[in-house]
Amino acid sequence: MDFFDYKRDVLHAEDVSLHAIAETYGTPTYVYSRATLERHWQAFDNALSHHAHLICYAVKANSNLAVLNVLARLGSGFDIVSGGELARVIKAGGDPSKVVFSGVAKREDEIRYALENKIMCFNVESHAELDRINKVAEEMGVVAPISLRINPDVDAKTHPYISTGLKSNKFGIAAEQALASYRYAHSLSNLDIQGMDCHIGSQLTDLAPFEDALDKLLVLVDALEKEGISLTHLDLGGGLGVTYQNETPPDLEEYAARLGRKLADRQHLKLILEPGRAIAANAGILLSKVEFIKQGEEQHFAIVDAGMNDLLRPALYSAWQNIIPVDRNTEATPHLYDVVGPVCETGDFLGKERTLPIQPNDYIAVRSAGAYGFVMASNYNSRCKPAEIMVDGANHHQVRARETLEDLWLGESVLP
Ligand code: LLP
Numbered sequence: 312m313d314f315f316d317y318k319r320d321v322l323h324a325e326d327v328s329l330h331a332i333a334e335t336y337g338t339p340t341y342v343y344s345r346a347t348l349e350r351h352w353q354a355f356d357n358a359l360s361h362h363a364h365l366i367c368y369a370v371k372a373n374s375n376l377a378v379l380n381v382l383a384r385l386g387s388g389f390d391i392v393s394g395g396e397l398a399r400v401i402k403a404g405g406d407p408s409k410v411v412f413s414g415v416a417k418r419e420d421e422i423r424y425a426l427e428n429k430i431m432c433f434n435v436e437s438h439a440e441l442d443r444i445n446k447v448a449e450e451m452g453v454v455a456p457i458s459l460r461i462n463p464d465v466d467a468k469t470h471p472y473i474s475t476g477l478k479s480n481k482f483g484i485a486a487e488q489a490l491a492s493y494r495y496a497h498s499l500s501n502l503d504i505q506g507m508d509c510h511i512g513s514q515l516t517d518l519a520p521f522e523d524a525l526d527k528l529l530v531l532v533d534a535l536e537k538e539g540i541s542l543t544h545l546d547l548g549g550g551l552g553v554t555y556q557n558e559t560p561p562d563l564e565e566y567a568a569r570l571g572r573k574l575a576d577r578q579h580l581k582l583i584l585e586p587g588r589a590i591a592a593n594a595g596i597l598l599s600k601v602e603f604i605k606q607g608e609e610q611h612f613a614i615v616d617a618g619m620n621d622l623l624r625p626a627l628y629s630a631w632q633n634i635i636p637v638d639r640n641t642e643a644t645p646h647l648y649d650v651v652g653p654v655c656e657t658g659d660f661l662g663k664e665r666t667l668p669i670q671p672n673d674y675i676a677v678r679s680a681g682a683y684g685f686v687m688a689s690n691y692n693s694r695c696k697p698a699e700i701m702v703d704g705a706n707h708h709q710v711r712a713r714e715t716l717e718d719l720w721l722g723e724s725v726l727p
Pocket of ligand 1: 369372390413414510512513514548549550551587588589624683
């Protein structure tokens with residue numbers, strides 16, 4: 312459920328007309344809804360209320376400071392994958408002691424920075440990384456809290472680019488090697504084993520792979536227990552899908568209930584989830600203006616002012632995101648359009664074969680753009696990154712200014 316709806320035939324974010332936002336801030340512009348972010352985070356928190364848990368929002372989905380701050384105020388933890396993301400969490404008022412650090416190649420300086428800030432746990436993906444974290448911790452005279460990311464070899468049945476829990480993927484430690492890896496971690500004096508984690512993929516629309524992964528992890532947890540290595544938390548990663556078109560993502564209550572059943576007699580194991588998309592995707596839209604309507608030989612093109620540099624998912628994954636007109640009360644006749652951007656690439660499209668009643672200067676909204684939207688934007692074609700606005704009831708706040716031309720060459724210089 313989100314708070315983007317038509318009111319008097321104009322699309323609104325909460326109580327603010329998107330027409331007004333476009334006129335005030337220009338386009339292309341990302342617009343987020345605070346109430347939607349909060350609702351989605353609370354839904355996770357409430358669903359898991361039967362078990363000790365922590366929701367660690369995956370910062371990579373949308374790392375705008377205002378987004379992080381809204382979630383930090385709810386008491387959220389954070390899943391980070393870089394020193395940069397930790398810096399953002401801290402800047403936004405997040406609590407480092409609720410941060411888990413994922414990723415296959417944490418640099419020494421990032422590990423040091425995370426240890427200085429006393430994060431909750433490093434999700435470690437290899438022996439080499441165990442060695443590196445142990446070395447940095449030893450140099451600092453501290454003990455590093457760690458978890459091992461297990462690759463449970465389950466098929467998440469999602470897009471191959473965002474499937475991460477198969478043997479063929481670069482992520483995690485194979486389940487067969489897990490015990491040896493835990494023993495090895497146990498032998499290193501500056502590591503403190505806290506948990507076990509996995510993340511099998513993103514945009515999952517079926518609960519079975521999550522359950523299979525949890526089953527595999529629990530077998531390992533028991534085996535470790537027998538060896539005297541007891542864990543305090545289990546982190547199942549993110550990955551819950553959302554509705555872009557006609558997907559029916561698993562019901563959150565059902566997901567939580569199934570996890571809860573498997574963990575019922577393990578109250579000492581705190582459950583961590585790292586949702587990104589499920590919290591942020593439908594809490595944002597990308598607002599864009601129709602520049603031209605072009606009749607090709609075979610297709611009609613709606614050329615809009617947002618391109619693949621602003622929203623990459625359609626070009627990169629052939630992802631389908633709904634595109635709707637901001638003003639429903641239009642005289643334009645609906646036509647079938649390929650909605651394309653201004654970037655000089657044939658792959659620069661936001662949507663293909665969409666029936667839209669639009670004409671030049673109309674505004675459109677690309678839905679479900681709150682996750683993996685702005686964070687994947689680039690300056691390709693020397694285009695300034697869009698502004699980001701957060702709506703809060705009847706108020707709107709610019710939470711990132713549109714880039715200016717000067718921003719484009721910040722840090723660059725010519726030869727003397
Ligand atoms: N935890 C870890 C370790 C992850 O790698 C990810 C996402 C998440 C949590 C959050 O997953 P979520 O709940 O958002 O599914 N750019 C792609 C998605 C890449 C996801 C990468 N990892 C897209 O636009 O679809």
